[in-house]
Amino acid sequence: MTVTECCYAVGFIFCALFAVVKWNTVRYSRKGMPPGSLGYPFIGETLPFLKQGPLFIKRGRSRYGNLFKTHALGSPVVISMDPDVNRYILLNEAKGLVPGYPDSMRKILGTNIAEVHGAVHKRVRGSLLSLIGPMAVKDRLLPEVDEFMRSFLDNWDGKTVDLQEKTVEIAFFSSLKAIVEDEPNSFLESFKAIFDKMAVGTLSLPFKIPGTEFYRGMKAREKLLTLLRDLIGKRRASSATHDDFLEHLIKTENVNQKLDDDEIIEQIITLLYSGYETVSTTTMMIIKYLNDNPSFLQEAEHFAIMQKKLPGERINWDDYKNMSQTRAVILETMRLASVISGVMRRTTNDIELNANIDGAYHLLGFIIPKGWRVYVYTREINFDPILYEEPSTFNPRRWLEKGLETHNHNMLFGAGGRVCPGKELGLVKISLFIHYFVTKYRWEEAEGNKKLMKFPRVLAPEGLHMKITKY
Numbered sequence: 001m002t003v004t005e006c007c008y009a010v011g012f013i014f015c016a017l018f019a020v021v022k023w024n025t026v027r028y029s030r031k032g033m034p035p036g037s038l039g040y041p042f043i044g045e046t047l048p049f050l051k052q053g054p055l056f057i058k059r060g061r062s063r064y065g066n067l068f069k070t071h072a073l074g075s076p077v078v079i080s081m082d083p084d085v086n087r088y089i090l091l092n093e094a095k096g097l098v099p100g101y102p103d104s105m106r107k108i109l110g111t112n113i114a115e116v117h118g119a120v121h122k123r124v125r126g127s128l129l130s131l132i133g134p135m136a137v138k139d140r141l142l143p144e145v146d147e148f149m150r151s152f153l154d155n156w157d158g159k160t161v162d163l164q165e166k167t168v169e170i171a172f173f174s175s176l177k178a179i180v181e182d183e184p185n186s187f188l189e190s191f192k193a194i195f196d197k198m199a200v201g202t203l204s205l206p207f208k209i210p211g212t213e214f215y216r217g218m219k220a221r222e223k224l225l226t227l228l229r230d231l232i233g234k235r236r237a238s239s240a241t242h243d244d245f246l247e248h249l250i251k252t253e254n255v256n257q258k259l260d261d262d263e264i265i266e267q268i269i270t271l272l273y274s275g276y277e278t279v280s281t282t283t284m285m286i287i288k289y290l291n292d293n294p295s296f297l298q299e300a301e302h303f304a305i306m307q308k309k310l311p312g313e314r315i316n317w318d319d320y321k322n323m324s325q326t327r328a329v330i331l332e333t334m335r336l337a338s339v340i341s342g343v344m345r346r347t348t349n350d351i352e353l354n355a356n357i358d359g360a361y362h363l364l365g366f367i368i369p370k371g372w373r374v375y376v377y378t379r380e381i382n383f384d385p386i387l388y389e390e391p392s393t394f395n396p397r398r399w400l401e402k403g404l405e406t407h408n409h410n411m412l413f414g415a416g417g418r419v420c421p422g423k424e425l426g427l428v429k430i431s432l433f434i435h436y437f438v439t440k441y442r443w444e445e446a447e448g449n450k451k452l453m454k455f456p457r458v459l460a461p462e463g464l465h466m467k468i469t470k471y
């Protein structure tokens, strides 16, 4: 090769590399977009996004401000940490800001509630609310949860238990048993094993290549669909009656809430998925925080309730409503552990953030192009020193002050038309777990519980082992 040819070759390689590195920037280039970097083609900045988590976002914030762009999990994303803009986004689905979870999640979870909008969303949400909304909890579900927690927490005395494993079981089986009341334990166990494989795949790169979490997740989805179709078929063919969600979904006479079989299946997957990690992780983290901050153990509240009861008498709605300090502990745990770091939206048209969004003039002129994702990142707001004095301190008492739970910038359960319909059910499950746990047992952290991950999932990779003794 001559010197000239060598120069051409080097020049070509250099240009090719430059084109590869800058491909995303060129491809998505538009005037008026927020600052930020789009990383490499296809993978964008997925790896640092997943690996560094909150640190990646903190760095972005200090470099670009409260609103910046990146490319992660298969699409360009605008990350917003501005509380007013976040609220605006969640309250304005009709302007073209629909739920926009990553492709991996959409493909594995199917046409779930996040995938439907307008009138269909209203119908599906109405059906869900009739199953799990506050009225259903008060009238039907609370006794079932009470029964479940009591028997689940039986017999722990003298054992060392992995609280992570147990809280995962509590969250999953309490939901699955509400959906199908009388399937044998062997069915419930194998259903959980398949569901868990599916759930792991929801947060991965959506490449269907054997060996990847996404591939395993898609395969698990197929198996789950077969199981659920069989269950529905069995129910339709039987004349026996049941008192569970599946029966309610199949037999509802309310025309506004009638769902076909595919919609029933999606509804079941939605119920299991949405009420799973949120409830299990919060419950686990509560025990961890109470362990580290024993002065907040609100046992007096629970013993006061117990003293008014006959032996074996159930907790009722009024008792639950009297657990105000427990509620404060739950909310403080959710804030500090950031069980939900944020929620995602997708733009169905160009969104111009040029309005006076409750005084957010500083964002004047930014455009979020059609088809992009918006990560409404609420984790930073959870640590806002104006809203939460000494934000890094575990202080449940702050939630007893008037107004914090209903503050516009508290988005622990979302906001707007998608605000969590399972909030009260989730709080009831966690509160009743705490009730029976603190009135029955004391616990001590076992050796080797050092590691706790907070992103992308709150997780104790080696478990959270506690030595349990009778109180």
Ligand code: HEM
Residues within 6 Å of the ligand: 099, 113, 114, 125, 128, 132, 175, 270, 271, 272, 274, 275, 276, 278, 279, 282, 334, 339, 340, 343, 344, 411, 412, 413, 414, 415, 417, 418, 419, 420, 421, 422, 423, 425, 426, 427
């Ligand atoms: C207790 C812990 C929980 C937390 C922190 C939580 C949080 C949230 C948040 C932040 C959203 C908004 C998502 C968005 O805007 O895209 C949401 C929506 C939702 N949650 Fe929960 N959730 C919890 C428990 C539950 C439970 C127990 C269920 C059901 C059994 C449930 C079912 C749902 C459903 C179906 C939606 C979607 C609503 C819609 O799109 O209209 N959640 N949740």
